[in-house]
Amino acid sequence: MPDKSTFSQPPLLEKTSLARRIQNNSMYALTILATLLAVIPLALVLYYVAVRGLGVLNLQFFTQVQAPPGEAGGGLKHSIMGTLLIVGMASALGVPCGVLGGIYLAEFGNNKFGWWVRFAADVLNGVPSIVVGIFVYALVILPLPNPHFSAWAGSLALCIMMIPTVMRTTEEIIRLVPVSLRDASLALGATRSFTMIRIVLSAARGGVITGVLLAIARIAGETAPLLFTALGNNFFSLDPNQPIASLPVTIFNFSMSPYDRWNALAWGGALVLVLMIMVLSVAARYFTRGKFTSSK
């Protein structure tokens, strides 16, 4: 039995001691400081990309290929088109792969095999991008009778990076679709595949599109997987069998070059790349606005 006095005279609201209040408020201040520290680098990066990039963007930038080293003028048409082509080809294979795999995981994947697939997807998601590039180089380019870099290989590398992201987000979104929708469709005599494709996938459409757009935004900025696969190209090319220029690789090469014009083009390329990725990210949010907010 506790002492009776603790009950008879409860210290109802004792004022918090000064020391504890000071501690509390200084911790508040520290978290605010930490937040500022986190936001400042972003502001700095975006500021410099915007300011230095804007000065370079003009019609020439989008309609010409790079000028020879040391010469004025030139643009990044070849890199922009190259990035669009590689990312497009990667998505053409990666999106169906990821979405169908995600459907499997959500619908049939509660078993040992599903566990391994999930684990593999997470590992693949965490494998450094340069390792994926080297893997594709060893798998696709080295065995060729006459080894040469190609847009195909670059797309394959990006595709490998894309599938796990699309797969896991698709799975999570499909799991959020109410079971009653499925049951209703099956009860009306629809086949399981019809239910999945026309009812469940259609209900989850917004979330799936979000996952796909975020995955595209991620691979569009990848440099390392392209270094030893698509390589890069000083000229305009849309031939998938040839090396192809891409924005990230061009930015990388130009930033290390001693020529002012190429450095400037690198900033312009960075601005275009960041804008592309921002548009994709904002569009991704648009497709899930108001929906599924409970799940992060």
Next chain:
Amino acid sequence: MNTDLQTPPQSNSNAEPLRQSRFGNIGDGFFYWTTLLFAASVLVVTVLIGFQLTQASMPALKEFGWRFLTNSTWDPVRQVYGAWPYIFGTLASSFLALLMAVPVALGTAIFLVELCPYWLRGILSFMVELLAAVPSVVYGLWGIFVLIPILQPVQAKIASSGLSAIPFFSGAPTGYSMMAGALVLSIMILPIITAVSRDVLSNVPAAQREAAFGLGATHWEAVKGPILRSARSGIMGAIILGLARAMGETMAITMVIGNGKNASWSLLAPANSLASILANQFAEASGLQMPSLMYIALVLFGVAILVNAAARLLLWNMARGTNHA
């Protein structure tokens, strides 16, 4: 979930009363096997990466064995290769980046969950996520043209002051250095640690917080005690994910770390990481150098598996813990 959905659909000849398409069940089987095939693709690719890298690094594996990891000679002329300087560079740069990023990320996560007014939360979260979406090569570009010009005078000052007696600050300042690499890395891993810790913190059951307040704790005491304690393993998971990101990061670090040859304790000295040596040398590799680089890629792949497995384990345990609470 309905357990029936987890078994492959089989044709059911007793289902006479239901008027089904004659091809319906064939379609279902086809659908099941198609999705299974695509799901299996990630498993196949992951196994294939391990297999291919092992096969391609076989000459180096046979020649150098485990000593490859501790030997610090990398000599293309004598064809002797050891990865220690790069392993050291990866460990040191990742550790320094974590040292800088973790307190900031945790503070930001606590601010976002505990203090931030509602209207600001969305904006800040979006900004942190944007920071994660900026491509690595853009951070590298920023590092070369903005960060390093800022760092150079600072480093020169350190080198000319008494601090240069300390091994951490010895040597000639070059700008392109371990310090620059670690700084850029810390900026790059900040978003993932912040985002995961934020999710973990906001998943702490409200009862924990209310109980602490009920006992008279101040807001900070509530955070420090029950909230951080129940979020502990989740935050560990967040840090490990950040570590994985830091160890695998390639472009930004290649651009600013200076392509050094030796393992050095000095923050001012140029260094190299496992990923940056791949980016720097793979294109011109000859002889045993190629298998040696493949060996390095294999090491990075193995580390990725280990780190991710550990992080998932921690985060899964966390999720299970809160579900049952």
